[in-house]
Amino acid sequence: xxxxQRDGSISNSHVGRAxxxxxxxxxxxxxxxxxxxxxxxxxxxxxxxxxAFDLGSEDPKVIVECKSQTWTSGGNVPSxxxxxxxxxxxxxxxxxxxYRKIFFVERSQRAGREETLLGYxxxxxxxxxxxxxxxxxxxxxxxxxxxxxx
Numbered sequence: 186x187x188x189x190q191r192d193g194s195i196s197n198s199h200v201g202r203a204x205x206x207x208x209x210x211x212x213x214x215x216x217x218x219x220x221x222x223x224x225x226x227x228x229x230x231x232x233x234x235x236x237a238f239d240l241g242s243e244d245p246k247v248i249v250e251c252k253s254q255t256w257t258s259g260g261n262v263p264s265x266x267x268x269x270x271x272x273x274x275x276x277x278x279x280x281x282x283x284y285r286k287i288f289f290v291e292r293s294q295r296a297g298r299e300e301t302l303l304g305y306x307x308x309x310x311x312x313x314x315x316x317x318x319x320x321x322x323x324x325x326x327x328x329x330x331x332x333x334x335x
Contacts, residue, residue, distance in 0.1 A: 219249060223248060238280075248286055251289045252288070255291070290320070291322075303333075
């Protein structure tokens with residue numbers, strides 16, 4: 186049986202929650218006090234339904250999706266995770282336009298290559314990314330972030 190848990194973790198959901206808390210602290214250090222599971226009405230045309238973003242605020246209007254996925258242990262693309270990232274872009278697209286949109290990810294360097302998982306996603310899925318999304322890439326072992334605009 187394959188085990189897709191992150192090495193040393195209890196579960197992937199524990200990894201995700203810990204990463205959300207880490208992102209929340211770092212964004213607070215940048216002046217953004219955000220709450221967990223922030224709900225915003227999203228939808229196409231006039232049909233809206235609340236979607237819970239990982240982090241967010243109404244003042245200022247900010248929504249954040251957090252992802253701490255990595256390349257597979259064999260250095261392959263985690264294709265199911267990339268679909269999840271594309272889904273996050275779709276929710277950003279359906280969110281009200283007056284929200285600041287941040288996609289906050291953990292830096293994952295591909296073994297033997299210079300490309301990070303975020304770099305790969307931005308390169309291969311540029312057509313899915315709304316123009317106003319900011320990308321924050323957090324080093325795994327420090328609080329250093331690199332910020333990219335689309």
